[in-house]
Amino acid sequence: xxxxxxxxxxxxxxxxxxxxxxxxxxxxxxxxxxxxxxxxxxxxxxxxxxxxxxxxxxxxxxxxxxxxxxxxxxxxxxxxxxxxxxxxxxxxxxxxxxxxxxxxxxxxxxxxxxxxxxxxxxxxxxxxxxxxxxxxxxxxxxxxxxxxxxxxxxxxxxxxxxxxxxxxxxxxxxxxxxxxxxxxxxxxxxxxxxxxxxxxxxxxxxxxxxxx
Ligand SMILES: [Zn+2]
Numbered sequence: 001x002x003x004x005x006x007x008x009x010x011x012x013x014x015x016x017x018x019x020x021x022x023x024x025x026x027x028x029x030x031x032x033x034x035x036x037x038x039x040x041x042x043x044x045x046x047x048x049x050x051x052x053x054x055x056x057x058x059x060x061x062x063x064x065x066x067x068x069x070x071x072x073x074x075x076x077x078x079x080x081x082x083x084x085x086x087x088x089x090x091x092x093x094x095x096x097x098x099x100x101x102x103x104x105x106x107x108x109x110x111x112x113x114x115x116x117x118x119x120x121x122x123x124x125x126x127x128x129x130x131x132x133x134x135x136x137x138x139x140x141x142x143x144x145x146x147x148x149x150x151x152x153x154x155x156x157x158x159x160x161x162x163x164x165x166x167x168x169x170x171x172x173x174x175x176x177x178x179x180x181x182x183x184x185x186x187x188x189x190x191x192x193x194x195x196x197x198x199x200x201x202x203x204x205x206x207x208x209x210x211x212x
Contacts, residue, residue: 008177009176010148012175016145020036021035021036025049027089029093030089031051032051032092034047035047037153046147047101048099050092050098052095056157057158060099061092061099061160062098062160062162065100068107069106070119071085080187083187088100088162101150108132129199143171145175148177151177152177159177160179161179161183162184163185165207166205169182
């Protein structure tokens with residue numbers, strides 16, 4: 001593989017996000033920095049939690065984390081998002097560098113209210129995919145292009161992606177980042193998440209090991 005930094009340019013040739021502010025963020029897991037980005041093409045906002053030096057040719061841990069209010073904030077065990085976020089922060093802390101782009105697209109882009117509507121259908125027996133379809137939403141409405149641009153803007157090129165979602169990995173590659181490794185995030189999930197995780201694996205093509 002070439003070490004030439006010329007080989008790592010955004011395929012769109014422009015960056016359509018703007019960094020607005022950066023600050024220190026001490027956390028329970030360690031010292032991080034937090035940056036706020038705005039899209040130049042929509043009203044979407046992004047948050048990046050990162051640590052250490054961002055170097056183009058140093059294979060750096062990254063994650064695109066899609067906001068999950070129920071899992072990230074309330075500790076829901078219907079899914080494993082909160083545990084995955086924590087694990088990603090721990091891996092970055094251990095490595096001494098890395099970045100998490102926190103994408104505020106709740107419920108795969110359908111929004112928190114619709115996600116609660118979908119949960120209500122799940123209470124009646126639907127799985128996560130069936131519930132979204134019944135509500136008339138596409139299964140996954142997320143776009144990752146600008147998340148990749150943020151990683152470029154931070155100064156990264158060669159990345160080790162902490163994800164079980166092949167769509168995110170493909171999106172980063174399509175945007176021009178060099179994905180040198182997929183770092184699986186395996187977390188212990190509790191029983192109510194089992195049905196959700198089984199669906200994610202079977203219907204959405206996620207890659208993690210799951211014994212069902
Ligand atoms: Zn979740």
